[in-house]
Structures are given as structure tokens and as C-alpha cells.
Amino acid sequence: MVTAVAAVPSLIGLDWGSTSLRAWLVGPDGTVLEERKADKGASTLSGHAAFVEAFDDVSGGWRTAHPGLPVLACGMVGSAHGWLDVPYARCPAGAAVLAAGLRRPDGGPFIVPGVLFDDTSLPPDVMRGEETQVVGTLHLHDTLRASSCVVLPGTHSKWTQICAERIVRFATHMTGELYAVLRQHSVLGRLMPDDAPVDPDAFVQGVDAARDHGELGLAHQIFAVRSLGVTGRLPNDMLADYLSGLLIGHELRAGLQWRAMAGLGPQPLALVGAPNLCARYQVALHRFDRPADLVLDNTAPAGLLALARAAGLLPLAPLESQ
Amino acid sequence: MVTAVAAVPSLIGLDWGSTSLRAWLVGPDGTVLEERKADKGASTLSGHAAFVEAFDDVSGGWRTAHPGLPVLACGMVGSAHGWLDVPYARCPAGAAVLAAGLRRPDGGPFIVPGVLFDDTSLPPDVMRGEETQVVGTLHLHDTLRASSCVVLPGTHSKWTQICAERIVRFATHMTGELYAVLRQHSVLGRLMPDDAPVDPDAFVQGVDAARDHGELGLAHQIFAVRSLGVTGRLPNDMLADYLSGLLIGHELRAGLQWRAMAGLGPQPLALVGAPNLCARYQVALHRFDRPADLVLDNTAPAGLLALARAAGLLPLAPLESQ
Numbered sequence: 001m002v003t004a005v006a007a008v009p010s011l012i013g014l015d016w017g018s019t020s021l022r023a024w025l026v027g028p029d030g031t032v033l034e035e036r037k038a039d040k041g042a043s044t045l046s047g048h049a050a051f052v053e054a055f056d057d058v059s060g061g062w063r064t065a066h067p068g069l070p071v072l073a074c075g076m077v078g079s080a081h082g083w084l085d086v087p088y089a090r091c092p093a094g095a096a097v098l099a100a101g102l103r104r105p106d107g108g109p110f111i112v113p114g115v116l117f118d119d120t121s122l123p124p125d126v127m128r129g130e131e132t133q134v135v136g137t138l139h140l141h142d143t144l145r146a147s148s149c150v151v152l153p154g155t156h157s158k159w160t161q162i163c164a165e166r167i168v169r170f171a172t173h174m175t176g177e178l179y180a181v182l183r184q185h186s187v188l189g190r191l192m193p194d195d196a197p198v199d200p201d202a203f204v205q206g207v208d209a210a211r212d213h214g215e216l217g218l219a220h221q222i223f224a225v226r227s228l229g230v231t232g233r234l235p236n237d238m239l240a241d242y243l244s245g246l247l248i249g250h251e252l253r254a255g256l257q258w259r260a261m262a263g264l265g266p267q268p269l270a271l272v273g274a275p276n277l278c279a280r281y282q283v284a285l286h287r288f289d290r291p292a293d294l295v296l297d298n299t300a301p302a303g304l305l306a307l308a309r310a311a312g313l314l315p316l317a318p319l320e321s322q
Numbered sequence: 323m324v325t326a327v328a329a330v331p332s333l334i335g336l337d338w339g340s341t342s343l344r345a346w347l348v349g350p351d352g353t354v355l356e357e358r359k360a361d362k363g364a365s366t367l368s369g370h371a372a373f374v375e376a377f378d379d380v381s382g383g384w385r386t387a388h389p390g391l392p393v394l395a396c397g398m399v400g401s402a403h404g405w406l407d408v409p410y411a412r413c414p415a416g417a418a419v420l421a422a423g424l425r426r427p428d429g430g431p432f433i434v435p436g437v438l439f440d441d442t443s444l445p446p447d448v449m450r451g452e453e454t455q456v457v458g459t460l461h462l463h464d465t466l467r468a469s470s471c472v473v474l475p476g477t478h479s480k481w482t483q484i485c486a487e488r489i490v491r492f493a494t495h496m497t498g499e500l501y502a503v504l505r506q507h508s509v510l511g512r513l514m515p516d517d518a519p520v521d522p523d524a525f526v527q528g529v530d531a532a533r534d535h536g537e538l539g540l541a542h543q544i545f546a547v548r549s550l551g552v553t554g555r556l557p558n559d560m561l562a563d564y565l566s567g568l569l570i571g572h573e574l575r576a577g578l579q580w581r582a583m584a585g586l587g588p589q590p591l592a593l594v595g596a597p598n599l600c601a602r603y604q605v606a607l608h609r610f611d612r613p614a615d616l617v618l619d620n621t622a623p624a625g626l627l628a629l630a631r632a633a634g635l636l637p638l639a640p641l642e643s644q
Contacts, residue, residue, distance in 0.1 A: 080552065116553065122535065123546035124553050156509075156545065171538065172545040174508070181507045186499055187478075213444065216493065217576025218540045219569065223478065223494040224445035230402065231438065231446050247541065254539025 009033055010314060012062050012069050013304035014055075014109060016077035017129060018043040022300075023058045025066075030140070030302035034062075042075065042082040051083040052107050059109075070313035071109040072304040075129035078103070078111040088116035088126060094166035095135050099310035112307055117169050125172050129300070130158045136303030137272050137296060138165055144294070147267040149259050151292075153248075153277045155180070159255045161262055171258055173251045176277075179244055188222060191229040192240045200283070202238035206245020207252075207284045214253045221246050248284045256290060268293040331355055332636060334384050334391050335626035336377075336431060338399035339451060340365040344622075345380045347388075352462070352624035356384075364397065364404040373405040374429050381431075392635035393431040394626040397451035400425070400433040410438035410448060416488035417457050421632035434629055439491050447494050451622070452480045458625025459594050459618060460487055466616070469589040471581050473614075475570075475599045477502070481577045483584055493580055495573045498599075501566055510544060513551040514562045522605070524560035528567020529574075529606045536575045543568050570606045578612060590615040 007027040015022045019041035025034040040054035059071065078086035084105040089097045093115045101113035114128030130152050138145050145165045152158045155176035161169045183189040209221060225243045228234035234242060259269075269285070271278045271292045278295050285292050308314045329349040337344045341363035347356040362376035381393065400408035406427040411419045415437045423435035436450030452474050460467050467487045474480045477498035483491045505511040531543060547565045550556035556564060581591075591607075593600045593614045600617050607614050630636045 118553075122538075123531070123543075124549045124555060125545070126549045126552060171542050172549070173539060173541040174545050175541050177508055178541055181503045185503045185507045186496070209445070215576065215579055216444075217495060217572060217580075219495040219497050219500055219573060220493050220576055220580075221445075223447070223496050227446045227448045227494070230448060231440075233446060250539060251541060254537065254542055257537055258539075258542075 007031065007033055009062075009066055009069060011301075011305050011308050012059050012066070012071040012109075013301050014059065014071070014073035014077070015075050015129060015132075015298075015300045016073045016082075017041055017075040021054065021058055023062075024301045024304075025062055026301045026305050028305075030136070030305050032301050042077045042079065045083075048083070048105065051077070051105070055108055070308045072102070072112060072308050072313075073109040074112040074132035074300060074304065078114060079128055082111075083108055084111055086111045086113045089113045089131070091115060091117045091170070092163070092166040092168045093131065094164075095139075095306055095310040097166070098131060098135065099307050099312075102307070102311055110308075110311070110313070112304070115167055115170070117167075117171075119169070125170060127158055127170060127172070130160070131167060132303035132307065133272055133299045134160055134162070134167055134303070135306050136299030136301065137270060138162065139302050139306040140296070140299060141270070141294060144268055144270055147264055149267060149269045151255065151269065151271050151281065153271065153273045153281050157251060159258060161259070161264070163264070169262070171255070173255065175247050175251045179247050182222065182243065183240065188225045188239070188243060191226065191236045193236055196237040196240055199238045199241040202234065202241040203245040203280065204283065204287060205234075205238075206242040206247075207249035207287045208245075210246050210249025210253055211288055214250055218246070218250050221250075244280065245284070248280055249287070252281075252284050252288050252290075256288060270294040270296060272296045272299055274298075329353065329355055331384075331388055331391060333623075333627050333630050334381050334388070334393040334431075335623050336381065336393070336395035336399070337397050337451060337454075337620075337622045338395045338404075339363055339397040343376065343380055345384075346623045346626075347384055348623045348627050352458070352627050354623050364399045364401065367405075370405070370427065373399070373427070377430055392630045394424070394434060394630050394635075395431040396434040396454035396622060396626065400436060401450055404433075405430055406433055408433045408435045411435045411453070413437060413439045413492070414485070414488040414490045415453065416486075417461075417628055417632040419488070420453060420457065421629050421634075424629070424633055432630075432633070432635070434626070437489055437492070439489075439493075441491070447492060449480055449492060449494070452482070453489060454625035454629065455594055455621045456482055456484070456489055456625070457628050458621030458623065459592060460484065461624050461628040462618070462621060463592070463616060466590055466592055469586055471589060471591045473577065473591065473593050473603065475593065475595045475603050479573060481580060483581070483586070485586070491584070493577070495577065497569050497573045501569050504544065504565065505562065510547045510561070510565060513548065513558045515558055518559040518562055521560045521563040524556065524563040525567040525602065526605065526609060527556075528564040528569075529571035529609045530567075532568050532571025532575055533610055536572055540568070540572050543572075566602065567606070570602060571609070574603075574606050574610050578610060592616040592618060594618045594621055596620075
């Protein structure tokens with residue numbers, strides 16, 4: 001039974017990405033009490049005034065109704081083309097490091113820094129926004145804190161290695177963006193109808209092809225989307241999900257090997273993100289015989305709350321006392 | 323010294339692809355006597371009359387001036403969305419098989435069939451146009467006929483295995499199209515200036531990254547184009563060539579392994595295609611310690627001539643008698 005007592009909010013949180021803005025009124029246990037969305041991604045705005053206006057539109061009412069609440073934002077709003085260029089925190093990065101890196105534009109929210117992974121032997125890697133989801137994930141699930149792999153599927157999927165509650169390294173895979181540009185702008189999309197129903201079999205066929213023959217190369221295997229179509233071997237309705245399976249399969253192939261290379265031994269693997277996308281990754285992980293140990297929806301509100309606490313903007317540790 | 327005797331043409335040849343149309347008046351030794359180009363790719367035309375008109379525009383004058391010359395075309399003009407859907411020849415496919423598969427629309431040229439590679443354990447692969455370049459390559463260079471690997475870089479690169487003058491198997495890599503869509507439509511292109519000069523060092527860095535760390539995955543490694551840019555590690559002017567190197571490096575990594583898997587032992591490797599693109603592949607092959615044995619420009623005119631002879635449309639073997 002749901003109790004009728006209205007929770008008192010503890011935080012106003014924003015996930016302010018390149019293309020969208022989501023805002024939450026967050027309760028003391030990380031629960032989302034109210035949600036608002038706006039079509040005001042950081043890449044669509046230019047100049048301080050535009051950010052102030054979008055910020056006021058989405059959260060001004062809450063700030064008036066609940067004066068004094070801390071306001072935290074994560075995502076591309078903190079990039080060079082966002083509201084304020086907040087310097088990256090460096091790996092290993094946990095809640096304390098991220099909280100110490102919070103920066104605030106005039107009249108704006110505290111913005112969480114992104115994270116930079118900088119290995120001497122490899123190109124650097126960067127994230128903005130996902131670090132907050134990782135903090136929320138670790139806050140909500142103590143089994144992941146000591147050692148785990150947290151995978152955040154998306155336009156730019158992130159594979160993060162967690163040790164002692166900190167992101168020690170991570171790798172980005174452009175899986176979602178590759179799917180979108182290949183579907184919309186390449187020869188592969190031409191045979192795909194817009195309204196094809198989801199085809200789980202085609203998806204699994206693509207995953208298995210990547211698993212079994214991925215050494216033939218992604219740029220080769222995706223051409224099969226065309227050759228299977230023009231030869232009539234796969235109905236056009238199945239081609240989009242076959243491509244999705246190939247791309248996610250290649251991500252898992254590389255990601256699981258990357259994870260193994262870390263030599264950290266057995267550790268839980270968690271998927272964090274949109275449920276329909278996580279469901280695809282769950283199926284694909286099964287095909288690789290490495291099912292996910294935990295699947296979580298958006299953990300950014302809990303992450304923003306944990307960071308507000310770590311920064312001393314809220315009383316300490318009420319989450320633990322729930 | 324060039325002799326002043328005008329050669330008598332033996333053939334009118336067309337390379338009629340999706341986006342462009344090239345026509346040649348070909349001499350008896352395969353030399354191009356005249357060339358014409360038109361912006362009338364097969365994908366831009368619809369219906370028999372449109373193809374007849376484009377065909378007459380580009381070659382009508384030659385056909386009037388040289389009545390009775392055989393006319394052959396290769397490329398996407400023979401696809402389901404071309405002038406006439408010419409059934410694929412199947413591997414193993416050499417000049418005899420391809421000549422037997424020529425088909426002619428009313429009032430049009432003989433069209434060379436594409437080739438289908440159909441393995442039971444893998445998705446099929448298809449080519450249209452490159453088979454003619456392979457025939458021309460083998461015709462011009464007898465060292466490649468018994469056993470070789472002929473690589474045709476391009477929008478859809480083809481790696482072909484040759485045994486006994488026939489294409490026994492091949493693999494397509496969408497390297498050129500991936501570069502184009504990532505540059506034009508993905509986040510990676512945003513940092514790249516349009517007018518950056520070619521940067522050989524950046525290209526080599528990309529090739530080496532694919533060679534040394536390709537197991538991390540193409541979809542991961544290409545994100546470095548962004549992370550190197552936003553962290554200022556690589557000047558924006560260098561990013562396009564770094565991406566080019568990564569993509570070509572991944573193609574070589576997969577292609578050389580695919581070639582090794584065939585277990586055919588030492589055999590020459592030839593590059594056939596546009597000189598500036600072949601030059602990139604030459605550099606990249608050097609980085610993989612497997613330099614090309616032969617680099618050739620367009621061999622389609624010689625291929626069309628060889629196919630016309632194999633089909634009995636011309637006296638036999640004058641090339642050999644030159």
C-alpha cells in the first residue's frame with residue numbers, strides 16, 4: 001500500500017544532455033517525486049541567457065515552491081559548448097572527486113564534471129552525464145561498489161570498470177550513433193521499411209554473427225545487411241534488427257574482452273539505461289553466455305542526490321538511514 | 323615518342339555505377355582512346371527510356387561514328403534498380419562465366435553480371451562492377467592469375483581471392499561509406515574543418531591504433547576522434563585523416579586475417595583503384611608489414627575488352643598478339 005504522506009523534496013536534479021533536458025524533484029531516498037522534460041538540449045542553446053531561460057522554464061516553479069533546495073545538473077551542459085565548461089575529473093573518479101569538481105554558472109545549477117580516462121598508451125576517453133548514473137548505481141547497490149563492470153548502453157555506450165566505489169577506467173562505443181547514421185544515411189537503410197515490427201530472431205542472428213565471425217570486421221559484416229536483403233535471404237522487415245544485433249554484438253565482443261583484459265577476476269556486470277535498450281543488451285549478453293547480474297533504469301536522480309550529499313549541500317547519509 | 327597513327331577502336335565500354343557513368347572508346351590493346359563522363363548514375367534514373375537517353379547521350383556519337391563496335395557495360399546498371407536486372411554469376415567466376423552471363427536490354431549495351439559469393443556458413447556477399455576490374459587486372463598481369471589477392475578500395479572495398487583466373491571468394495568492407503557518413507552525419511565530423519590539408523602523420527596514427535589495439539573495437543576506437551579533439555591532443559585539422567587511418571586500418575586488419583584464413587600460402591597482393599586512395603592503402607599496408615606487390619589504376623576498360631573477347635564479340639586474343 002502506498003502511504004498518502006507527501007514526501008518533502010531534497011533536491012532539484014537535471015540531466016541536461018546535448019539534445020534533451022530532464023528535470024526531477026527528488027525525494028530524500030532518491031525517489032523521483034515529479035519529472036519535467038524540455039526540448040532544450042545543450043547543443044540547441046547558445047549563450048548564458050538562453051541557458052538561464054531554459055533553466056527557469058523547467059525548474060523555476062520548483063525553485064520558488066521549495067526555496068533553498070540544492071540544484072544539480074549533469075551532462076553536456078558542462079561541456080565547452082554548454083553553459084559552463086566544467087573541467088573533467090580524472091580517473092579514478094568517485095563521488096568525492098566529482099563533488100569536489102562541481103562548478104556553478106551565475107544563476108545556474110551546480111554542474112557535475114565529466115570524467116576523463118587518460119592512459120599513456122591509448123587515446124583518452126571522455127564522458128559527461130554517465131558518471132552521475134554510475135554514482136547513483138553504486139549508491140543504490142552496494143554489491144557493485146567493491147568491484148564491478150557497469151555498462152550504460154546508448155548513443156555512446158560506456159563500459160566502466162569500478163574499483164572501490166570509483167571509476168578506474170572506461171571505454172566508449174558509438175553503437176547507438178552508428179546504428180542511427182547507417183540507418184538514416186547509408187545504403188543499408190534503403191531496404192529497411194520505417195514501420196517494421198521488432199524482430200527478436202533477426203536481432204539474435206546479428207548478435208550471433210558478430211560473436212562467431214566478428215574477426216571478419218564490423219565494416220564487412222554490416223554489408224551483409226545489404227547482401228542478405230538484395231538476395232532475398234532476409235526479409236526487409238528483419239534488416240534493421242539484424243543490423244542492431246550486429247552492432248551490439250560487436251560492442252559486447254570488444255567490451256567483454258576489454259573487461260577480461262583488466263584481469264580483475266569475477267565481478268558483477270550491471271546494465272543501466274532505458275529499459276527497451278537494456279533488454280536488447282540482456283538478450284545479447286545471454287548469447288555471449290555472460291548474462292547481466294543487474295539491470296537498472298535511470299539512476300541519475302539517485303546519483304545527483306548522492307553527489308549533493310558528498311558536496312555537503314545536504315545533511316549527510318539520510319539514504320542509509322531509510 | 324608517341325606515334326601519330328590513330329588507333330582503330332575495338333570496343334565501347336561503360337562503367338555505369340549508382341552515382342556516375344563513365345564511357346570509353348577502347349583500343350585493341352585495352353588503351354582508352356577517348357573518355358566521357360556523365361552525371362547519370364543508375365540510381366538517378368528510372369525507367370527504360372531514361373536509360374536509353376543517358377546511353378545515347380554518352381555513347382550515341384561513338385556508335386554512329388563506329389558502327390558495329392560491341393558495347394559492354396558493367397556496374398549497378400545491371401541491378402534490380404538499374405536498366406536490366408542481370409542475374410549474378412556465382413563464385414568461382416572468371417571471364418568465361420561472366421561472358422556467358424551477359425544480358426542486353428532493348429537498344430542497350432551488353433551488361434556484365436555481378437558476382438555472388440554464397441557460402442553456407444556465412445551471409446552471402448555481392449559485387450557489381452568490380453568483377454570487370456578483376457578480369458582486366460588478371461588480363462593485364464599474368465603473375466596474378468594462378469593465385470592472388472586483388473583488393474579494390476572504395477566506397478565498398480572488395481577483397482577478392484583469385485585462383486586459376488577466377489574469383490573464388492570475396493568480402494566487402496563498407497570503409498569508404500563509413501568514412502563519408504561518419505564525417506557528414508555523426509558527432510565525429512563536427513570538429514573537422516572542411517578545408518584541412520591531408521595529414522599523413524595523422525593517417526598513420528590511425529592505422530597504427532587499429533593495428534595495435536583493434537581488438538578494442540571499431541565503434542570504440544572511432545570515438546577517439548572526438549576525445550582526441552575535445553582534449554586538444556590532436557589538432558582538429560588532423561582528425562579526418564586519423565579517422566581515415568582507423569577505418570582503413572580496421573579493413574586491413576580484417577582483410578589480411580581473412581586472406582590468411584584461406585590458407586593459400588604466399589601469393590601476390592594487388593591494389594586496384596583510384597591512385598590517391600590506393601596510395602593510402604599502400605601506406606597502411608606498409609604499417610602492417612605487408613606491402614602491395616602491384617598497384618593499378620582503373621582496369622575496367624581492359625576487363626570489358628577481355629569479356630567482349632570471351633563472349634565472342636571480337637576476334638580472339640589480339641591482346642596477346644600485340
